[in-house]
Amino acid sequence: MRKVNPLLLFAIVWIMATGCGPKEDIEFKYVKDVIVDANTEPMLRGNAVLYNPNRQRMKLRKINVDVYVNDKKTARVDQEPSLLIPSQSEFTVPLEVKLNMKELGFADTLFGMLGGKKMKIRYKGTISITYKGIPVRVPVDYESTVNFRF
Numbered sequence: 001m002r003k004v005n006p007l008l009l010f011a012i013v014w015i016m017a018t019g020c021g022p023k024e025d026i027e028f029k030y031v032k033d034v035i036v037d038a039n040t041e042p043m044l045r046g047n048a049v050l051y052n053p054n055r056q057r058m059k060l061r062k063i064n065v066d067v068y069v070n071d072k073k074t075a076r077v078d079q080e081p082s083l084l085i086p087s088q089s090e091f092t093v094p095l096e097v098k099l100n101m102k103e104l105g106f107a108d109t110l111f112g113m114l115g116g117k118k119m120k121i122r123y124k125g126t127i128s129i130t131y132k133g134i135p136v137r138v139p140v141d142y143e144s145t146v147n148f149r150f
Contacts, residue, residue, distance in 0.1 A: 024053040026138045042099040047092040058085040058129045065125035074099050
């Protein structure tokens with residue numbers, strides 16, 4: 001019986017594992033329709049727009065994104081939407097986040113909302129998809145400015 005070279009075996013497994021992913025990465029484009037619902041529990045709602053350049057459909061499994069308002073971490077999106085991603089097209093993913101008023105500072109936020117203050121919002125984290133049963137992570141790092149108003 002012949003011995004198999006462990007380096008050759010590792011190379012074959014590595015080539016097979018890396019060759020099974022999508023040819024091109026899913027692109028995170030932007031977040032649109034951002035609305036701040038200023039109730040007793042403020043919510044930030046929006047739609048993340050992504051693009052799948054591949055010919056194959058995929059499935060969105062998990063969203064793990066931290067939300068920063070004026071450079072302060074105020075929330076975390078932790079959703080498992082199980083959404084089908086169409087091939088070669090843009091698609092939207094609804095986001096809904098409960099803002100942490102303690103981190104923002106209640107007085108600053110209240111006066112900012114009353115005065116129509118603009119705040120910088122940054123989304124940073126990953127979106128997990130599956131491609132032919134193999135998990136793939138898409139990095140998210142997007143920043144925009146939102147006008148907070150009642």
